[in-house]
Amino acid sequence: MDTLVLKFGGTSVGSTDRISTVAEIVKDASKEAFPVVVVSAMSGETDRLIELAHLFSSEPDKREFDALISTGEKVSASLVAIALNQLGLKAKSFSAAQVGLKTTAQFSRAKILDLNKEIIINTISDGYIPVITGFQGITDSGDTTTLGRGGTDTTAVAIAASIQAMRCDIYTDVDGIYTTDPRIVPEAKKLDSISMEEMLELAGQGAKVIQTRAVEFANKYEVPVRVLSSFEPGSGTMILKEEEGMEDAIIKGIASQKDQTKFTLHGVVDTPGIASGILSPVSDEGIEVDVIVQNVSVSGKTDFTFTVATEDRQEVEKVLKDKMTGISYDELIVDESIGKVSLVGVGMRSHAGIASTAFNALADAKINIQMISTSEIKITIVIDVNQLEDAVKTLHKAFNLDK
Numbered sequence: 001m002d003t004l005v006l007k008f009g010g011t012s013v014g015s016t017d018r019i020s021t022v023a024e025i026v027k028d029a030s031k032e033a034f035p036v037v038v039v040s041a042m043s044g045e046t047d048r049l050i051e052l053a054h055l056f057s058s059e060p061d062k063r064e065f066d067a068l069i070s071t072g073e074k075v076s077a078s079l080v081a082i083a084l085n086q087l088g089l090k091a092k093s094f095s096a097a098q099v100g101l102k103t104t105a106q107f108s109r110a111k112i113l114d115l116n117k118e119i120i121i122n123t124i125s126d127g128y129i130p131v132i133t134g135f136q137g138i139t140d141s142g143d144t145t146t147l148g149r150g151g152t153d154t155t156a157v158a159i160a161a162s163i164q165a166m167r168c169d170i171y172t173d174v175d176g177i178y179t180t181d182p183r184i185v186p187e188a189k190k191l192d193s194i195s196m197e198e199m200l201e202l203a204g205q206g207a208k209v210i211q212t213r214a215v216e217f218a219n220k221y222e223v224p225v226r227v228l229s230s231f232e233p234g235s236g237t238m239i240l241k242e243e244e245g246m247e248d249a250i251i252k253g254i255a256s257q258k259d260q261t262k263f264t265l266h267g268v269v270d271t272p273g274i275a276s277g278i279l280s281p282v283s284d285e286g287i288e289v290d291v292i293v294q295n296v297s298v299s300g301k302t303d304f305t306f307t308v309a310t311e312d313r314q315e316v317e318k319v320l321k322d323k324m325t326g327i328s329y330d331e332l333i334v335d336e337s338i339g340k341v342s343l344v345g346v347g348m349r350s351h352a353g354i355a356s357t358a359f360n361a362l363a364d365a366k367i368n369i370q371m372i373s374t375s376e377i378k379i380t381i382v383i384d385v386n387q388l389e390d391a392v393k394t395l396h397k398a399f400n401l402d403k
Contacts, residue, residue, distance in 0.1 A: 003124065003165040004033035007040075007134065007156035011173040012230040013076045014043030023083035025171065025230060026129065030089065033166055034124055037091075037131040038156040039080055041072025062107035066136075066146045073133035073152070081131045091129040094119070096136045096155065103137035103145045106286045110137055110145035111213070112154065117162040124163075132159065150211030157214045161221035168223055170210055171230040176237035177202075177209055179401040180254040184392050187402035191252070193238040196225075198252045198344050201378045205342035206257030215239065250347035250354060251399045256392050258339045258385055259310040260290075262370075263320070267330030268304050270297040274327065278304055281323040287312045291340065291373040291382055301330075305371065307382060310336055338370065339388035342380040343395060349376055361398035367391050 006029055008022050022037075029035045049069045053060040060068075077093035084091035100116025123130045134152025137145050147154055153170055160168035177199070178188040194202075196219040203212040209227055218225045218239060228236025268274055279289055287308060295303040308316055313336070320332065348354050358379060362369060367390060371382035383391055396402060 001124065002033040003036055003163055004029055005036045005038060005156050005160040005163075005165045005168040007038045007152055007168065007170050008076075008080075008230060009152065009170075009172045010040040010043040010045070012171050013039055013041075013080065016079075018230070019076075019079050019083050022080055022171075022230060023087050023089075026080075026084060027087055027089060029169070030129075035129055036120060036124070036159060036163065036165065037080060037084075037129060038134045038152060038159060039073060039076040039131065040134050040152040042076055045072035045075070063143055066107045067144045070133070070136040070144050070146055073135055077131045077133045081129075084129055084131070089129055090127055091131055092123060093131045093133075094123075095133050097138040097144065099130075099132055099159075101137040101155070101158075103139060103147070105139045105141070105143065105145065107143075108146055109148045109286045110139075112137060112147070112158050112217075115158060115162045117159075120159065120163055147213075148211075150208070150214070153211040153214035154217060157217040157221075157223055157225065160223045161217055165223065168218070168225045169236075170214075170225060170227045172209065172227065173229065173231060174209060174227075175229040175232060175234045177207070177227055177239075177253070179252070180392055180396050181207075181256065184256070184389050185396045185402070188396065189402065191237050192235070193240055194252060195346060196239055196241055197377060198346055199239045201342065201344040201375070202253050202255045205255040205340065205344070205378070205380060207253070207255040210239075250351045251343050251345040251401060252347070253344050254392055254395055254401070255342045255344065256339065256388055257341075258388060260307050260336075260338050260340055260382075260385075261310045261313045261316075262305060262307050262335040262338050262382065263316060264303055264305040264333040264335070265320075265327075265329040265331075266303050266333055267301045269328045270300055270302045274302070274304060277327045278320070278324060279306065281319045282308075282316055284323075285315060285319055287316060287319075291371050291380055293371050293373075304329075307338065307340070307371070337385050338382055339385035339391075340380055340382045341388060341391045341395065342378055343399070344378050346377050348378075355379055357398055358395055361394050362391060365390060365394045367394065
């Protein structure tokens, strides 16, 4: 039997009216394939629970924090199942724990390890639509964990991969993936399709329409993913392993990200293993480091700079203070006034001059570059956060993405 996984984000299930609309969408989808539904908490609910926790402690116990903020999805799953039953469709709600979704024990940023697909398949065989909580899992010892912001996307794609669904549809409040954030550049164009490789880079650099790890799962297990709106009809954007004519567009999209913090260890004694000594303890805490620059050594000392999400700032400072051993430096400089803009496109592989075009455009706009990071299909530029929107507009125009 063909199956189709449908994921609904917080705004899509944000009210009883929205949940009724979701039930209708699932009913329509059932004409194409047997649906499996994955839901987020109702819009604003997770933030409300976080605020409650912080009324008692600025740093709540991590185990209890995850146990608390995972409750919102259970409410959504039950309400969606009730709405589906009311339409005459048989449905059952399940927590991630009930379908054996095992994760690592890193609270608030756990990673999926395993999933008992037999429970889902047996539910389908009995004629029931499974409605499963996203964003959460369970450890081997029975503790509830959460997967981080946007984790429901990852849950949905993991389930689609496990049951070999024909596709995973990510329903959200936008009608697809754009060349850049249309709130910054109104002329941004919706893409009919994008490669997983390009989407992985865009998501990793701040395009919030889908979680990075969800794209990683889709790429690894070759699950076609479609991003579309639950608010208005449309075909959305397909995320595919490979696209027809994928080399045609030099730049496919531009992602931007605020809430970034730059750490600079000034005057580090330049000995072998500096990068490992600084970054390994950070990585051990499950914190993702993005742009990294190490300067040329002068008189036996160097500067080592890296960026992380601002939400990880306090934890990174604590790690550098308590867990970094054998590395001596003169000063730690922390800068929260940065942002980053990234150009992404597989066409970069076969086209020269992308970097010079970008740098010239930014120079003409009087935008100063602080750091640069490149890969085969991506150029990331760190700049002052106050110039971020101007940089996005400038680069979008420089590469004619509005055409």
